[in-house]
Amino acid sequence: MRAWSVVGTLAVVAVVSSCVLRTKLVAQLFNSGAIDSDTDHTRDPAERRRRLVLSVLREELMDGYFRQGGGTHSCALVADKAAESPDVFLQYVKCFAFGSKAAECDLAVPEVAMMIQQSPVEQQALRERAHEVTKNWFRDELPREPLCTGNGLDRSLAGRFADRVRFDLAIARTAQRLGELLHEGLIDETSLREGAIIGFRQSAAYLKNRRWGRSFERPVTGLVVKGGAATGIFSAGVVWTALQLIHTCMDAPDCHPKDDMRFRLLSGTSTGAMIVTAVDRFSSAKTSMERQKSLDAYVRWFTCYSLRDLYCVETESLLTLMDERRGVIRFDGIEAILNGCVNDSMFQNGSELVLNVVDFRSGRLLSLSDQGELRTRDHLVKAAVASAALPAIVEPVEELPIDIPDGGGIPPATVGTYLDGGIRSEIPLLALARRGAERTLVVSSGSSVLNDTGPLTQAGKIAARYIDVSTGGVTESELAHAQHWVESVRFAELQECTRRLRTPRPGESQPTCTESGCSPSAICEGRYAQACTGDAARGDERSMETRIEKLWRVDKIFRNETEVARSAGYDFRPAELRRLFQAGAEAARQRCLNLAELLGLIESAQDVAPALRCKLIAACSRPLPPRSTCDPLFGDDKPDPDDIEVRECGEPPPYLDNACKDTKVLARPNDLAVCEGK
Numbered sequence: 268m269r270a271w272s273v274v275g276t277l278a279v280v281a282v283v284s285s286c287v288l289r290t291k292l293v294a295q296l297f298n299s300g301a302i303d304s305d306t307d308h309t310r311d312p313a314e315r316r317r318r319l320v321l322s323v324l325r326e327e328l329m330d331g332y333f334r335q336g337g338g339t340h341s342c343a344l345v346a347d348k349a350a351e352s353p354d355v356f357l358q359y360v361k362c363f364a365f366g367s368k369a370a371e372c373d374l375a376v377p378e379v380a381m382m383i384q385q386s387p388v389e390q391q392a393l394r395e396r397a398h399e400v401t402k403n404w405f406r407d408e409l410p411r412e413p414l415c416t417g418n419g420l421d422r423s424l425a426g427r428f429a430d431r432v433r434f435d436l437a438i439a440r441t442a443q444r445l446g447e448l449l450h451e452g453l454i455d456e457t458s459l460r461e462g463a464i465i466g467f468r469q470s471a472a473y474l475k476n477r478r479w480g481r482s483f484e485r486p487v488t489g490l491v492v493k494g495g496a497a498t499g500i501f502s503a504g505v506v507w508t509a510l511q512l513i514h515t516c517m518d519a520p521d522c523h524p525k526d527d528m529r530f531r532l533l534s535g536t537s538t539g540a541m542i543v544t545a546v547d548r549f550s551s552a553k554t555s556m557e558r559q560k561s562l563d564a565y566v567r568w569f570t571c572y573s574l575r576d577l578y579c580v581e582t583e584s585l586l587t588l589m590d591e592r593r594g595v596i597r598f599d600g601i602e603a604i605l606n607g608c609v610n611d612s613m614f615q616n617g618s619e620l621v622l623n624v625v626d627f628r629s630g631r632l633l634s635l636s637d638q639g640e641l642r643t644r645d646h647l648v649k650a651a652v653a654s655a656a657l658p659a660i661v662e663p664v665e666e667l668p669i670d671i672p673d674g675g676g677i678p679p680a681t682v683g684t685y686l687d688g689g690i691r692s693e694i695p696l697l698a699l700a701r702r703g704a705e706r707t708l709v710v711s712s713g714s715s716v717l718n719d720t721g722p723l724t725q726a727g728k729i730a731a732r733y734i735d736v737s738t739g740g741v742t743e744s745e746l747a748h749a750q751h752w753v754e755s756v757r758f759a760e761l762q763e764c765t766r767r768l769r770t771p772r773p774g775e776s777q778p779t780c781t782e783s784g785c786s787p788s789a790i791c792e793g794r795y796a797q798a799c800t801g802d803a804a805r806g807d808e809r810s811m812e813t814r815i816e817k818l819w820r821v822d823k824i825f826r827n828e829t830e831v832a833r834s835a836g837y838d839f840r841p842a843e844l845r846r847l848f849q850a851g852a853e854a855a856r857q858r859c860l861n862l863a864e865l866l867g868l869i870e871s872a873q874d875v876a877p878a879l880r881c882k883l884i885a886a887c888s889r890p891l892p893p894r895s896t897c898d899p900l901f902g903d904d905k906p907d908p909d910d911i912e913v914r915e916c917g918e919p920p921p922y923l924d925n926a927c928k929d930t931k932v933l934a935r936p937n938d939l940a941v942c943e944g945k
Contacts, residue, residue, distance in 0.1 A: 316454045320445060320462025321469060322631070327441040328470040330433055331487055331703015333426030335477035340427050342434050343474035348404040350467035356442070357460055359400050362393055363446025394759075397439040405431065413782040414768075414790065415799035422483050425790060425798070429481075432764045440756070468673045473639045479531045479617045481703065483795050485867045486817070489704030490530040490546060493694045494537020494655065494687075495712030497834035500844045501826045502710045503542050503569040504851025508887050509708065509862055510549055510565070514558050515886035516868055522879055527617065528866050532704050534621040534634070534695045536688035538712070540654035541601070542569075543620060544647070547637070548608060548927070550618035563892070564927040568604065570848050571897035572926075574839040576600045578661075579916035593684075594662035596837070598652050600920035605648040608927035614642065619702065622650040623688035623695040624667065627658070632691035633669055634698040640668045640678050653685040661686075696749040696821070705793075706865050709746075709823040710851075716743055718828060750821070757815045764791035793817030822865050824854055841897065849891055859887035881942035900926070 332342045349356060414421055414428070445463075448454045454462070481487060490509075492502050513529055516522040529550045535543035545565050552558040577600040613620070620637040641647045646668055653664035664685040668678035688695065699707055723729045768780035768787035780787045789797040792814055826833075831850040834843050855862065860872035863883050869875050875883070914920070 313458060316458035317462040317465065319448065320454055320458055321466030323444050323448070324441050324463060324466030325470050325473070326701060327437045327444070329473060329702055330437055331481050332430045332433060333481045334430055335474050335480045337475045341474065342430055343471045345401070345404045345434060346467045346471035346474060350464050350471065352403065353460060353463045353467065355400055355403065356438070356463060357456070359396065360442045360445045360449060360459060363443045364449040394436070394439040397435040401435050401438055411779065413785070414780055415782055415785040420790070420795055420798040429764065432767065433760055436756070436760055436763060469671045472671045472673055476638050477619070478615070478638060479619060482526070484526055486705035487531050487703055488866060489532035489534065489699040489707035490543060491694060491696045491699060491707060491709045492535040492539030492542045493711040493713065494535070494539045494689050496538060496836055497838045497843065498712045498826070498847065499538025499542070500569055500847040501712045501831060501851040502539060504848035505710045505824050505855040506542055506546060507562070507565060507848070508852045508855035510546065510562060511889050512859065512862055512883065512886045513866065514562060517558070518555050519882060522868050522882060528868065530618055532619050532621070532699045532702055534623065534698045535654070536623045536692055536695050537655045540622045540651045540688070544605065544609065544651050547613050547616070547618050547620040548610065551610065551612040551616040564608065566892055567897060567900060568608065568926060570844045571841060571900055572600070572604070572839065573841055574837055575912060575914045576920055577839050578837065579918065579920070580913045581916050594660055596661045597916050598656065598661060599916070601655070602648060602652055603920050604926045605651055606644065609644045609647055613637065621695070621698050621702070622647070622654050623692050623698060624650060624653040624685045625688055625690045626669070627663070627684040627686055632688065634695065635667065635669070639671050642677050646680070654688045656686045658686050658690070692745060694745060696746060697752060700749050700753045705818055705820070707821050708862070708865055709821055711823070711825045714825050714828050715746065715823070753819045754811060754815065757818045758811050761791045761814060820865070822861055824858060826854070841894065845891065845894065852891065856887045859884050862887070878942060885942055
């Protein structure tokens, strides 16, 4: 049951308890608009239009590049240059909005030449024009030098070329989206100019702060975790097994690649936001001992605490929900754990953490990054709490940063009503797809499709089912949407990359692929080992899925609802948490070799040397520490951890000081010893 079913139940209880209303009044309230949300007449319409422009621009330009940060050829510098001279971009947007038949693509284009009536050839011509739009923003044109040398692929040149193609097409997508909004009348020329300048500057500031980039050695790996309140602890178990595999292989020379194999992109909603925050802490560890300590803290975090520790409940009349109160639960304990576990090194590591919340005033989903908006512990903690806060049940977060200052520094907080990211995104995969993830593990505490329900004999049950159907539809549709978005974007890049390498335009100073042995297909498809070994098979006849398989792959682990029962609401009892955690760990163990392949530890799950196979499976099979390891957290006077009594607000959360404090690392047997001699 999601938030709005609970809202409806609380409203009905409040109405019934008042003893003054009749059922016909419900229809009267509905018809009068009394239960509709109010329009914010204080919001400046011009500001709303500007924000719409900058949000579209940021969404399209945040992709992953070989050169991020503030380096010499960084795409961040290009975005800065675009902010200084936006006119050519604004004219380009008008081409998409009003047609390409007129030479200048200005507003005098006849109505019959609108974008919606352009032929595919005309639209392709507009997309190709992106290179002309961006050439003045790049500080130097790519030199006419061979990509393939005696030492193989010139990776510096290839990276600059790939970034140029990706940036050009991002500009084309942005122009097309904004052109549609301009034609629809949702933005105007003034907001287009002002929003574009701000959007380019914020995109530049974000890219400058990135601490990872695309790599020729291994793909960009991502982790996406769905929430699910208490049931979300299943996902925590899945991720724990994946982290054990990473940790073990980073200590084992025979399965450790040369670079860091930890997830580069992390995205979560609700309980999933807590999980990926804990994973980001693991990504900050610099030694094997630090990684092990973070794994021990991870288990304590998700299996030791009870509902009494994690939140408190207000005891006022339900009627206050119809007046000044905005929730009945306060996540004070969860906030205390986060404050104790989030550390400064998490803002400096190579993993980008994305927490997804909904701004209920605008209705927009915000995917906030610790390499962008979330630059302080307080902001990150509040974003994680907001992501998990069910509307009308949990008090909302009132202030979060949603912008990135041009000159860096701490982003200012914006007043709003920030709540559960699952209302708009149950599985926030698109947030990572847009940021350039190439291999992504999706973990869900539910199934990929909505299950059936029993007979619906009451209005309250129908209302509850309405919410289940609507949010279940979010899960199904957003997975398909993210997949289709990536396929269309990456395939367009592949085609444009191949076209430019094979048929360079006359007079352009860009690298070509005409030298002997240079393979456009291999370069553009990410098959870098074959980039300079010839192009015997041009590859154009292969399927799109085959051609982009090096650029995009998703593995999914869902909870099997017929085998693993869910938990209700916020019923955080350690016995239930351990049951779900162990079920998730077992589900991941069964997919161990697939995880190893996704992480780049092996080439194929079907072709692994016996000794390595044994070590990988042993790493995935570590038992959950005994429940007695929770005891040091609570001291001698701890209550029964499975006591379901909730704590009233006003009574401080107990036993949370030790959540992520250093404790003695438990002695563990050598799990890999069973593989010796194999």
